[in-house]
Amino acid sequence: MRNAIKIDKDLVVTIDNSGCIGEKEQDVVKVPNELAAYYSARVSILEQWCAGAHPTHLFLANFTNQEAWQDYEKGFRKVFAELGEKMPPLNGSTESNFDSLQSGLSLTVIGKVVFEVNEENCDWFIVGKPLVGEEVVNQPEDVAKLEELLLLIKMKVIKHVWPVGSKGIKAECKEIFKNNEIQCNLPLEKSGGPSTCVIVAVDREQLDQFQDSITAPIEKLKIC
Known part of the structure; x- marks a missing residue:
């Protein structure tokens, strides 16, 4: 495994963060929020595969604003659509007490071990x-x-x-x-x-x- 954590023999947890990437004026990389979420999901999925697992649940920590949630969800859905799959259940939380100057999200993925990892031959x-x-x-x-x-x-x-x-x-x-x-x-x-x-x-x-x-x-x- 790379950065994944095994909860037991079947469950794997992975996480990816994206900061200063999005649509806010002070973001370092200016891209649509949907694209930022797309690539964050991509990394978390690859981490799952590295551990021989595939996603079953998604948890989003949204530090950008309430409006960004919908775009982030679209980005996640796009990744799974490309895989020919329905997106797993999504839950999480948004920072709504304060307005951040830059965009930020964290995606935690729970997956189930379904692939055998074998480097022989x-x-x-x-x-x-x-x-x-x-x-x-x-x-x-x-x-x-x-x-x-x-x-x-x-x-x-x-x-x-x-x-x-x-x-x-x-x-x-x-x-x-x-x-x-x-x-x-x-x-x-x-x-x-x-x-x-x-x-x-x-x-x-x-x-x-x-x-x-x-x-x-x-x-x-x-x-x-």
């Missing part, structure tokens, strides 16, 4: 490119697509998913491969933003299926 790849800020909006073709990943997880082509966060590819690989050196043609220390790229373990006997099914850029990860 696998080659490692990075799907997508590390993007941050406006790059995420301007380079959608370089973002790993969740629906493609989920299909390959269900087909047992992809046997482990590991999202890349703000610390970059190198830091994530250190968690996976410990003291082994890695080689890759992508910038290893650049922030992965809202997990626009994902490290995956692919069954060696199904590499053709993997490469034929992914539309985002693919880079081989060499473990030394």
Whole structure:
């Protein structure tokens, strides 16, 4: 697992935060609230998959304003619609006593273990490119697509998913491969933003299926 917490053998909790990203005047990155929520949900879902789980419940902490809730919910629904699924039940709370100067949300996801995580007989790849800020909006073709990943997880082509966060590819690989050196043609220390790229373990006997099914850029990860 990456940042997930197992409650018991079946339940997994993950969380993602988004701050200073949205529609307020003092936000650092100006995007629709719906898009900010979309990418926050994306990260939490990837964290679930990393632990072999899939979302069953969503909890939103909305620090922006009451009006933003509807847009955040639309962003969450969009992610699950792309996966061909109905959004799980959503609950949470909004800060309504004070007006914040910048946007903020936190999404907690509870999921159930449904996938087997197994790295045996696998080659490692990075799907997508590390993007941050406006790059995420301007380079959608370089973002790993969740629906493609989920299909390959269900087909047992992809046997482990590991999202890349703000610390970059190198830091994530250190968690996976410990003291082994890695080689890759992508910038290893650049922030992965809202997990626009994902490290995956692919069954060696199904590499053709993997490469034929992914539309985002693919880079081989060499473990030394």
